[in-house]
Amino acid sequence: MAEGIAPSHRRPKTFKARILSLFLLWRLQQPRHGYLLVRDVQSLVVTPVRSSTVYAILARLERIGYIKASYDRKSAHVRKLYRTTASGAALLQKVREKHSNSLLREFMRDLVG
Template identity: 35%
Template sequence: MEVKFAEPGVLILASLAGGPKHGYALIKDIEEIAGTTLGPGTLYGALGRLERDGLVEALPAEDRRRPYRITAAGAEVARAYLEHVRAVARVGLRRLGPAHA
């Protein structure tokens, strides 16, 4: 059974935490780390929102590819969100216990 909960913005920030990437590299990295595929519309829509909010920034284009990098604010937001999710997951897994594994 496959269930997907992560928001595209969180997946993008987690990917960019490993270094700057252009669109296709983001799609492939997110597939690898999260097992989900973001379509181009979803990816670039989320990148636009993240850029507007100051969480990522576009770098100069390289051979028609525009790489993006996470900003300090983006790293702070990503860390806070992921720590919150980790705390919720810890409680949820403890409550489920081994009987639900």
């Protein structure tokens, strides 16, 4: 994730992947299925993001324990639901604390108003 927060073997290699990972962790504080997450990401970014990229990041986050998947069998189609784990929530909190007065926060505030 952000430098100094997750061991290097757990960090995505690109800035884009790091930001998408954090965004997905943030969105998954409430259970969501993959299709909604892909739509969320695509509405957020200026450049296109393939659904395969989102699913690859979800798989990585699940593998390292930052999110957990379960199956929703209530609808006609079985859907895989993802949710942030305690480890993922702790990582989000560390990122919030680290960037509470950062250039990134200032940039985002200026960007969105």
